[in-house]
Amino acid sequence: MRNENNPVIIEMHRISKFYPGVIALDSVDFCIRKGEIHALAGKNGAGKSTLIKILGGSTQPDDGQIMLKGKEIVLHSPHDAIANGIAIISQELMLIQELSVMENILIGRLPHNAAGFVDWEAAKTVAAEPLKQLGLELDLSAPVKTLSTAQQQAVEIAKALSRHAEVIIMDEPTSSLPNREVDHLLSTVRRLRDQGITIVYITHKLKEIFAISDSITVLRDGKNIATLSTSETNQAKIVELMTGQSADSMFEKGNSSSSDIPVLEVRDISRKNAFSHISFTLYKGEILGFAGLLGSGRTEILRAIFGCDAFDSGSILIDGKEIKEFSVKEMIRRGIALAPEDRKLQGLVLSMNISDNINLATMSSAIRNMGKEKKTAIKLFDSMGVKAPSIKALVSSLSGGNQQKIVISKWLATEPKVVLLDEPTRGIDIGAKSDIYTLVEKLAGEGVSVIIVSSEFPELLRVCDRILTLHDGEINGEFLHNAVDEETLVAYASGSVAQYSVEPISKSEVK
Numbered sequence: 013m014r015n016e017n018n019p020v021i022i023e024m025h026r027i028s029k030f031y032p033g034v035i036a037l038d039s040v041d042f043c044i045r046k047g048e049i050h051a052l053a054g055k056n057g058a059g060k061s062t063l064i065k066i067l068g069g070s071t072q073p074d075d076g077q078i079m080l081k082g083k084e085i086v087l088h089s090p091h092d093a094i095a096n097g098i099a100i101i102s103q104e105l106m107l108i109q110e111l112s113v114m115e116n117i118l119i120g121r122l123p124h125n126a127a128g129f130v131d132w133e134a135a136k137t138v139a140a141e142p143l144k145q146l147g148l149e150l151d152l153s154a155p156v157k158t159l160s161t162a163q164q165q166a167v168e169i170a171k172a173l174s175r176h177a178e179v180i181i182m183d184e185p186t187s188s189l190p191n192r193e194v195d196h197l198l199s200t201v202r203r204l205r206d207q208g209i210t211i212v213y214i215t216h217k218l219k220e221i222f223a224i225s226d227s228i229t230v231l232r233d234g235k236n237i238a239t240l241s242t243s244e245t246n247q248a249k250i251v252e253l254m255t256g257q258s259a260d261s262m263f264e265k266g267n268s269s270s271s272d273i274p275v276l277e278v279r280d281i282s283r284k285n286a287f288s289h290i291s292f293t294l295y296k297g298e299i300l301g302f303a304g305l306l307g308s309g310r311t312e313i314l315r316a317i318f319g320c321d322a323f324d325s326g327s328i329l330i331d332g333k334e335i336k337e338f339s340v341k342e343m344i345r346r347g348i349a350l351a352p353e354d355r356k357l358q359g360l361v362l363s364m365n366i367s368d369n370i371n372l373a374t375m376s377s378a379i380r381n382m383g384k385e386k387k388t389a390i391k392l393f394d395s396m397g398v399k400a401p402s403i404k405a406l407v408s409s410l411s412g413g414n415q416q417k418i419v420i421s422k423w424l425a426t427e428p429k430v431v432l433l434d435e436p437t438r439g440i441d442i443g444a445k446s447d448i449y450t451l452v453e454k455l456a457g458e459g460v461s462v463i464i465v466s467s468e469f470p471e472l473l474r475v476c477d478r479i480l481t482l483h484d485g486e487i488n489g490e491f492l493h494n495a496v497d498e499e500t501l502v503a504y505a506s507g508s509v510a511q512y513s514v515e516p517i518s519k520s521e522v523k
């Protein structure tokens with residue numbers, strides 16, 4: 013709980029930051045108290061990253077003032093921030109994979125003996141200290157590349173502690189962690205707070221904000237909308253503050269557009285070590301969800317349908333005709349589109365602009381029709397509500413939610429009849445999520461069929477007509493969206509429902 017008696021450790025006053033055509037931060041005041049976990053919430057593009065980059069010294073504000081324990085500080089570089097006890101743990105960890113745990117913790121600061129050689133014994137003692145503070149036992153000599161993501165994150169935190177960080181900023185720390193590691197990270201964060209360390213915690217996951225934080229600051233369109241004590245507010249209120257809309261209106265399922273016309277029939281496909289005996293039918297205008305955890309085979313099944321990966325047995329039919337030739341090119345020709353999970357690696361070319369990215373999947377010859385490309389880009393840019401100065405803006409400058417809209421636009425440009433969306437809302441804010449659900453419903457209304465893979469089951473319940481649960485490469489349950497709850501989906505997806513025979517659902521029930 014926020015303790016108003018804790019002294020203020022950092023005050024940011026009237027911080028502004030301008031980029032060409034964008035006010036990233038508009039005279040923001042941000043106050044953090046010592047020993048609290050302060051969550052920073054806001055839609056994509058609200059200004060969270062810019063604010064913490066300023067606090068971490070990697071971006072300079074155009075206006076405003078930063079006070080640390082009552083004294084003004086000027087942060088010209090990340091080095092200045094570290095010297096002032098402020099550390100950032102980014103989503104992309106800054107570790108050197110080939111070096112050991114100890115070398116990473118003490119990077120640039122290994123102790124030397126009188127003869128000028130590294131004093132490895134002293135290094136061991138110094139590096140062990142922050143790990144002890146975190147309550148962790150790690151082999152100090154193990155190369156970092158042999159550790160799990162959660163362990164690597166712990167090394168990054170230990171590095172910050174060994175540099176005497178008093179304020180640790182964590183940017184989406186659970187986004188790359190498997191579910192089972194999340195609770196462990198949250199208890200590490202609480203442990204740090206109890207030792208008097210101040211944490212600024214950025215996440216799009218509201219559940220996490222309420223599980224961990226003492227206070228919440230909400231940014232919207234570059235402004236500080238409110239700073240609240242977590243115990244005195246609730247999720248619906250935070251959604252309202254983030255979006256300016258009531259939470260209820262964003263989470264109502266629209267009418268189903270599902271028909272009786274089969275579009276995609278997957279018959280008993282199997283691939284060794286990936287999935288087995290997968291059979292289902294997708295109908296015209298239907299939104300079908302795959303509820304599965306990491307390793308359930310969900311991504312592999314989509315990739316097989318899209319022709320990226322082969323399967324060992326079984327068959328796939330589109331519009332009643334069995335497909336004999338499997339390649340991405342052929343599947344695009346037959347009207348299938350896949351928006352992949354890792355949008356930065358597989359979905360976009362970050363160094364290219366919005367227009368070129370939208371037209372990527374339809375550029376087929378060396379001679380480009382620039383007029384047509386521009387028309388397509390403008391149409392999708394407008395209909396998707398992308399927040400950027402123009403179609404010429406670089407995709408790398410967009411927020412996560414807007415990047416995702418570009419990935420989806422790229423595939424809509426191919427005018428598909430089946431859209432496969434792999435974790436379409438991962439890491440994006442609630443406003444952009446709502447835009448994507450609305451878009452999916454609009455597509456279904458136009459007769460496009462959609463498969464959504466997600467580990468966020470409330471999202472599937474919100475948008476899908478029907479949901480298949482996947483565990484260990486097999487479909488182990490089939491549910492209508494209005495006949496199932498989150499707990500049941502979790503039980504099936506985690507395999508904790510041992511014996512279950514899938515009751516076939518008649519199409520009349522789906523509607």
Ligand SMILES: Nc1ncnc2c1ncn2[C@@H]1O[C@H](COP(=O)(O)OP(=O)(O)OP(=O)(O)O)[C@@H](O)[C@H]1O
Binds near residue numbers: 031057060409412
């Ligand atoms: N280097 C940059 N050049 C141009 N515009 C930028 C740059 N960095 C951020 N912006 C713009 O500033 C605004 C705020 O972006 P910021 O990344 O701070 O938002 P955010 O709340 O962190 O979003 P997300 O949750 O997607 O990370 C956005 O409109 C973004 O496009």
